[in-house]
Amino acid sequence: MTQKRKIKLGFILHGVGRTWDDWRHPERNVRASTNFPLYRKQAQLAEKGKFDFLFVADSLSINEKSSPHYLNRFEPLTVLSALAAVTDHIGLVGTLSVSYTEPFNVARQFASLDHISHGRAGWNVVTSWLSDTAANFGRKEHPAHSERYRIAAEHLETVQGLWDSWEDDALVGDKASGVFVNPEKLHRLDHAGTHFQVRGPLNIDRSPQGQPVIFQAGASETGRDFAARHAEAVFCGPADLEEARLYYADLKSRAHKLGRKDDLPFILPGAAPIVGLTEEDAEARYQELVALTSIDTGLGFLSRSFNDHDFRKYDLDEPFPEVEHIGNESNQSASQRILKRVRKDNLSIRQIALELATPRGDFVGTPTQVADALQNWFESGGSDGFVLFEPLPGQLDLFVQHVVPILQERGLFRQDYEHETFRENLGLSIPVNRYAVGRKQAG
Numbered sequence: 001m002t003q004k005r006k007i008k009l010g011f012i013l014h015g016v017g018r019t020w021d022d023w024r025h026p027e028r029n030v031r032a033s034t035n036f037p038l039y040r041k042q043a044q045l046a047e048k049g050k051f052d053f054l055f056v057a058d059s060l061s062i063n064e065k066s067s068p069h070y071l072n073r074f075e076p077l078t079v080l081s082a083l084a085a086v087t088d089h090i091g092l093v094g095t096l097s098v099s100y101t102e103p104f105n106v107a108r109q110f111a112s113l114d115h116i117s118h119g120r121a122g123w124n125v126v127t128s129w130l131s132d133t134a135a136n137f138g139r140k141e142h143p144a145h146s147e148r149y150r151i152a153a154e155h156l157e158t159v160q161g162l163w164d165s166w167e168d169d170a171l172v173g174d175k176a177s178g179v180f181v182n183p184e185k186l187h188r189l190d191h192a193g194t195h196f197q198v199r200g201p202l203n204i205d206r207s208p209q210g211q212p213v214i215f216q217a218g219a220s221e222t223g224r225d226f227a228a229r230h231a232e233a234v235f236c237g238p239a240d241l242e243e244a245r246l247y248y249a250d251l252k253s254r255a256h257k258l259g260r261k262d263d264l265p266f267i268l269p270g271a272a273p274i275v276g277l278t279e280e281d282a283e284a285r286y287q288e289l290v291a292l293t294s295i296d297t298g299l300g301f302l303s304r305s306f307n308d309h310d311f312r313k314y315d316l317d318e319p320f321p322e323v324e325h326i327g328n329e330s331n332q333s334a335s336q337r338i339l340k341r342v343r344k345d346n347l348s349i350r351q352i353a354l355e356l357a358t359p360r361g362d363f364v365g366t367p368t369q370v371a372d373a374l375q376n377w378f379e380s381g382g383s384d385g386f387v388l389f390e391p392l393p394g395q396l397d398l399f400v401q402h403v404v405p406i407l408q409e410r411g412l413f414r415q416d417y418e419h420e421t422f423r424e425n426l427g428l429s430i431p432v433n434r435y436a437v438g439r440k441q442a443g
């Protein structure tokens, strides 16, 4: 009997919030982004709700225009390692940038997290889109958009190669004979590429998942090709269901053309549900968010997609300036989406900024309405699940208490964790070590 397809759910740990204004909510702790007890509470709540994973996003450069959560945040692998110790089942996904890390370190960090968490690690592979980042790493220049994706491919393949350094039974640990490791099952990678030279082997043995789960969020042409080839799950930020469906169909078809038969990658749009106990309650909570929002948030989102370009230097009520070239080298897809919207109705800077600041979306309503909307996206080719943001304090609690049970009753979401590892809970198998495959074929 084939298993019914289930919604995958992630929760993004976002401290003081996603926007430039969220931190001003009366119930937000202004130090939430570096408050471990709060992260622990949210992590345990998401696990109570049987979420597939927690996600910690990251960036590597700040300036006076950065949002509060960008300004002051935990390094992802550090906080995820701490969360591994206070949770048992939930996946732990963190962002690390390929443009400013060495594959050896990344492989080692995620293998460590996978061991610490007994098989719950996932890596969100990003290329970093803010050019100022170069200045924090002694680089003269930030790599161009297309170059970043070439680096990403080589980096990721190197990391995955290193994760296979140790075959499953390489660590013998035979006290009688004194054999700790079987050298035939410990492999050097000897990678000599364009961007990286790495000999290996990795100095940590094979982790429970063998290969931690690969997440990505490619949205440009190059980014989509990368995601279709390499990712097991993909984040995206569609403006509505129609855009989600187009993205979903496009990415699955790219993956299919590359010969992927497993229906991967899973596509997970970001969503920020606002749940109220009645329609009026939900609307009042949405208005609470609107009242909190200033033009700063709109201009912040706008700037962020254009390499932190300063839009305040223009008259906000004049037509939108010519900045396409800046967006294309930065967050290409998000900037293109904004330009498309601007051109459609000839919006001014102020108009597009305000629209970006408080999108209402499909997920504001009673628990049943929110569950209906999630189901609709899931069943009509818009998603395989969602990564949820908490737009107002207390929303995760409401979601877990009221929406999760509805999804469970409908058979759309798990009743309990089925397996030990994140990979298996997602319905993915543990990959066989490449050298063991080679040995089998040779034998």
Ligand SMILES: Cc1cc2nc3c(=O)[nH]c(=O)nc-3n(C[C@H](O)[C@H](O)[C@H](O)COP(=O)(O)O)c2cc1C
Pocket: 056, 057, 058, 059, 095, 124, 125, 126, 127, 128, 129, 216, 217, 218, 219, 220, 221, 222, 223, 224, 235, 236, 237, 269, 270, 330, 331, 332, 333, 334, 387
């Ligand atoms: C839900 C979601 C989470 C993301 N998290 C991060 C992150 O933590 N760090 C980062 O640099 N980019 C993050 N991104 C942005 C992507 O990595 C990527 O740069 C963006 O989608 C643009 O795609 P492109 O590289 O194909 O132009 C995220 C995107 C989405 C939709």
